Amino acid sequence: MNIFTIIFDGLRRRKIRSALAITGIAIAAASLYSLVALKEGYESGMRSEIESMGAQIIAVAKGCPYEAVAVIMIGGQVPATLPMDVTGKIAKIPNVASASPNVYGAYQYLGLSHPIIGIEHAELALKPWWKIKGQFPANEGEIVLGSVEAAVFAEKSGEFKNIGDAITVVAGGKKVNLTVVGILDATGSKDDYSTFTTLVTAQKLLNLEGQVVTVNVRVNDIAKIPDTIAAIEKIADVQAVTVAQVMGTIQNLVKAAQTMLLTVMVIALIIGGIGTMNTMMMSIFERTREIGLMKAIGASQTQIFTLFFTEGLAISLIGGLLGLLAGLGATLGGDAILRSIVSVMPTTSVGKISTMAVGLTLLFPLVIGAFSALYPAIRAARLNPIEALRNE
Structure with missing residues (x-):
């Protein structure tokens, strides 16, 4: 009979106690995996969304917080706007290669709200x-559909089937006819879920005539971005932020939430470890005569220590593996939950498999298990065989 047979035989004999210890570890491990994986997926998705804008500097109305800029950058709406002539002023600044004004809003179609961007x-x-x-939309009332929008419209709409067809939408409280003049190839970003139209069309639809929400700027020399920002902010009521600043703000918010949740997860793992230690101590108490018998027939202290230490690791490993499987499932479903409670979300799913999360989910339970099993294993190894055999 090898050591693993003895270990699993012991776990089977104490099913309820072992199951409770394993469950405690599994719950903590599943939570740990979900937290790390969703955090990675969120950051990756937001980074992709922001990078897909192609801009290095975003000009917005003065006083607009970075969090609000992030909302704008992934297609959200804010009330603050800039006068249209700001675009021309920014375009004349040295080092500005391109200045593209945008208006963001939404229209109703097929009973749902769809983002529309004036460009x-x-x-x-x-x-x-x-x-x-x-x-490209050149005339008033012309639109280009993102790849996903086009597919949904073609499937569910009785109006749109091909380029050139018109659709009737509701925007600003009135019905408007829009003609589809193009379909955007898949980009893997929020653009796939958006509708693009001329700036004038969007301004009229959203009652923002003569106004823009952002001016997206690309520069010739990134080393001169600080000087370019300073020049942009000399324009009255204009604030300029870099993509890196917005991403940094998002990451700081995510890290703050992660730190709090990780603390809870570590506490849960420690509690699971205490459960493992309790299971091991009770096991040693119940098997005192068995330990004495093993020593009497020649088992060394090292062999006894290895047996009980490995049993503690086995409990933690089983819990970690079960937690990993549960975490994988929870992460895939966690995307929908996050979207119901977090206002700023990337369009792509944040529920993805993370190799780092897998490693941490297996490592932490093993570390906790090792610490939890250490004292019980040492105590078992040091039992006096004669006193152990006398134990009732």
Whole structure:
């Protein structure tokens, strides 16, 4: 009979106690995996969304907090706007390669709200990877659909089937006819879920005539970005932020939440470890005569220590593996839960498999298990065989 047979035989004999210890570890491990994986997925998704803008500097109304800028950058809406002439002023600043004004809002179609973005031809300079089947919107009432929007409309709408078809939407409390002149190839970003139109069309639809929400800026020399920002902010009521600043703000918010949740997870793992230690101590108490018998027939202190230490590790490993499986499932479902409680979310799913999360989910329970099993294993190894055999 080898050591693993003895270990699992012992666990089977104490099913309820072992199951409770394993469950405690599994719950903590599942929570740990979900937290780390969702955090990684969120940061990765937000980074991709922001980078997909193609801009290095975002000009917004003065006083707009970085968190609000992040909302704007992934297609959200804020009340603060800039006058239209700001775009021309920014375009004249040295080191500005391209200045693209945007208006963000939404319209109703098929019973749902759909994001619409007003753009000018300068948008193509920011997003050279764009490929459009059809043409860029040039006239009032023309739109380009993102790849996902086009697929949904083609499936569920009785109006739109091909480029050139018109759809009737509701925006600003009135019905408006829009003509689809192009479909954007998949980009893997929020653009796939958006509708693009001319700046003038969006301004009229959203009652923002003569106004823009952002001016997205690309520079010639990134080393001169600080000087460019200073020049932009000399324009009245204009604030300029870099993509890196917005991403840093998002990461700080995520880290603050993560630190709090990780503290809870560590406490849960420690509690699970205490449960493992309790299980091991009770096991030693119940098996005192068995330990004495093993020593009497030649088992060394090292062998006894190894037996009980490995048993503690086995409990933690089983709990960690079960927690990992549960965490994988919870992470895939966690995307929908996060979207119901977090207002700023990337369009792509944040529930992805994370190798770092897998490693941490298996490592932490083993470390906790090792500490939890150490004292009970030492105590078992030091039992006096004669006194152990006398134990009733």
